[in-house]
Amino acid sequence: MMPIEYPVREEIQRTKEAVLQTALPRRRLSRPGLRTVFGRCAPVLLISFGIYLFLLGFCLMLERSPRSPLIVLLLYPLTYYSFYFLSFRMERENGVIELKQSFKYAFHYLICLRMLYFSVLTVYLNLLLITACGFDGNNFISLAAAGTSAQILSALFSLILYEKTGSIRCSAVLPAVWIIACIVLLRYSEHVNRLLMEIIPLSLHIIVAVGSLAAFLLYTGKVELKNAYDF
Amino acid sequence: MLTISEVSKSYGKKRVLDDISIELENGLYGLLAPNGAGKTTLLKLIVTLLSPDRGEILWNGAPVQKLGASYREIIGYLPQQFGYYKYNTPVQYLDYLAALKGLPREGLKEKIFSVLDTVGLSDVAQVKMRKFSGGMIQRVGIAQALMGDSRLLILDEPTAGLDPKERARFRNLIAEMSKNRIVILSTHIVSDVESVSGRVLMLKDRKLVRNQSASALCSELEGKVFEIRVKTDDQAAALKKEHFILSERNEAGSMILRYYSEQPAGLEGERLCPPNLEDLFLVMYR
Ligand SMILES: Nc1ncnc2c1ncn2[C@@H]1O[C@H](COP(=O)(O)OP(=O)(O)OP(=O)(O)O)[C@@H](O)[C@H]1O
Numbered sequence: 301m302m303p304i305e306y307p308v309r310e311e312i313q314r315t316k317e318a319v320l321q322t323a324l325p326r327r328r329l330s331r332p333g334l335r336t337v338f339g340r341c342a343p344v345l346l347i348s349f350g351i352y353l354f355l356l357g358f359c360l361m362l363e364r365s366p367r368s369p370l371i372v373l374l375l376y377p378l379t380y381y382s383f384y385f386l387s388f389r390m391e392r393e394n395g396v397i398e399l400k401q402s403f404k405y406a407f408h409y410l411i412c413l414r415m416l417y418f419s420v421l422t423v424y425l426n427l428l429l430i431t432a433c434g435f436d437g438n439n440f441i442s443l444a445a446a447g448t449s450a451q452i453l454s455a456l457f458s459l460i461l462y463e464k465t466g467s468i469r470c471s472a473v474l475p476a477v478w479i480i481a482c483i484v485l486l487r488y489s490e491h492v493n494r495l496l497m498e499i500i501p502l503s504l505h506i507i508v509a510v511g512s513l514a515a516f517l518l519y520t521g522k523v524e525l526k527n528a529y530d531f
Numbered sequence: 532m533l534t535i536s537e538v539s540k541s542y543g544k545k546r547v548l549d550d551i552s553i554e555l556e557n558g559l560y561g562l563l564a565p566n567g568a569g570k571t572t573l574l575k576l577i578v579t580l581l582s583p584d585r586g587e588i589l590w591n592g593a594p595v596q597k598l599g600a601s602y603r604e605i606i607g608y609l610p611q612q613f614g615y616y617k618y619n620t621p622v623q624y625l626d627y628l629a630a631l632k633g634l635p636r637e638g639l640k641e642k643i644f645s646v647l648d649t650v651g652l653s654d655v656a657q658v659k660m661r662k663f664s665g666g667m668i669q670r671v672g673i674a675q676a677l678m679g680d681s682r683l684l685i686l687d688e689p690t691a692g693l694d695p696k697e698r699a700r701f702r703n704l705i706a707e708m709s710k711n712r713i714v715i716l717s718t719h720i721v722s723d724v725e726s727v728s729g730r731v732l733m734l735k736d737r738k739l740v741r742n743q744s745a746s747a748l749c750s751e752l753e754g755k756v757f758e759i760r761v762k763t764d765d766q767a768a769a770l771k772k773e774h775f776i777l778s779e780r781n782e783a784g785s786m787i788l789r790y791y792s793e794q795p796a797g798l799e800g801e802r803l804c805p806p807n808l809e810d811l812f813l814v815m816y817r
């Protein structure tokens with residue numbers, strides 16, 4: 301009798317994967333344009349900029365009080381959050397999430413890109429905010445870098461929370477926690493200011509800011525390859 | 532080819548689909564089942580809006596979970612609740628959705644006008660959808676699913692809200708479309724799937740119980756559907772007690788009852804009738 305040789309398990313697995321690859325190769329999507337990413341967002345963008353202008357006015361009023369760096373920091377992610385929640389709300393009210401999720405550029409991927417672009421934009425806006433408050437030199441850079449990290453990280457966490465729970469209610473925890481933390485920190489504003497401006501070196505601030513932006517970019521790439529399934 | 536292989540799905544503890552297996556080739560499939568039977572759930576599994584608890588869905592042999600955007604690209608999907616932006620015209624809306632579908636921009640305008648023409652909306656192409664009736668919105672939804680020549684068309688209750696004329700137009704359209712692609716539509720309106728050639732899929736008690744052509748399904752009831760003209764209410768009441776009534780109608784002053792019976796009841800005036808799909812639906816889900 302002839303002995304029959306069965307292929308080993310790994311080999312079967314390899315062959316399977318090779319077949320899958322040829323069936324419909326996975327390729328990266330080309331990035332959709334701004335028009336696709338921000339489509340139908342105009343009213344929400346306008347409201348968010350309204351909130352930004354309001355914050356700007358508020359900061360100009362503060363000028364330079366010992367507390368103002370912290371307050372500026374506190375305000376940093378607010379424009380972002382207002383855009384984030386309003387943007388979801390608009391899509392849900394129109395009942396288009398399910399439909400959009402079935403498209404090539406699935407809803408979650410688009411939201412992720414939208415939030416990435418918008419948080420980069422708010423970083424720029426917030427730089428204006430700090431300038432308006434009259435910071436200069438190293439203080440300006442420290443504060444801007446700390447604010448940028450805070451802003452990008454909170455955007456990233458809100459998206460991850462949404463991905464894990466499938467509901468935006470949960471990510472409402474983040475701005476709430478942020479505000480409470482800032483109110484507490486305001487009581488120790490002198491120490492916190494010293495920590496931010498003097499103790500933590502400028503280079504660390506910048507590394508953290510660049511690092512969080514890189515993390516966001518990586519995350520967006522990960523979401524792109526995901527399925528509607530995984531949300 | 533789409534293969535649904537031993538798929539089960541529960542919401543929490545509630546099992547909705549159990550061990551469903553279907554092989555689908557190009558052609559029309561009508562998913563016919565009563566409310567709450569799991570039609571939408573099955574379609575959502577196919578478009579990857581839900582993931583199966585057990586089993587797999589394969590497109591040409593590859594699991595659709597693994598295919599991602601390259602699978603979504605070949606799908607045209609009409610959800611049961613179709614969302615839209617009120618302040619858009621159909622042209623603006625379809626233009627936006629085409630971008631999300633990643634369709635090429637050249638020739639897009641012509642494509643949009645041609646799908647709007649197919650669903651009979653070309654004369655309101657530039658009117659804001661805020662002013663549309665339910666049936667018109669539904670047709671925008673169908674147009675949206677048709678855009679992009681998808682290999683796989685998944686339509687969840689596409690005929691809901693359509694008038695008889697539009698329904699007929701839709702049936703012709705679907706017959707045409709299903710020549711070179713897979714079309715799956717869910718419905719609980721029997722006439723949607725009765726007159727078109729294709730297969731009827733029926734779900735019952737979480738299982739797939741039928742996968743046949745409409746005529747093959749009807750022949751199951753051959754010799755078991757009868758009609759009788761009753762004169763008095765007592766006679767009608769007696770008949771209702773004995774047999775499963777399929778329909779009743781008034782004709783020339785007296786009542787005609789259509790009923791299901793394993794054997795002829797041996798009543799005077801009893802007439803054997805050719806069964807239709809509606810009879811089968813009623814008998815199956817009685
Ligand atoms: N998100 C959900 N959570 C819990 N149960 C659900 C959910 N969606 C559907 N169900 C339940 O699953 C069952 C099947 O629902 P499904 O929407 O698939 O039915 P259907 O056949 O499409 O009904 P219809 O004809 O009314 O559209 C129903 O009993 C419903 O209550």
Ligand SMILES: [Mg+2]
Pocket residue numbers: 570571572611687
């Ligand atoms: Mg349904």
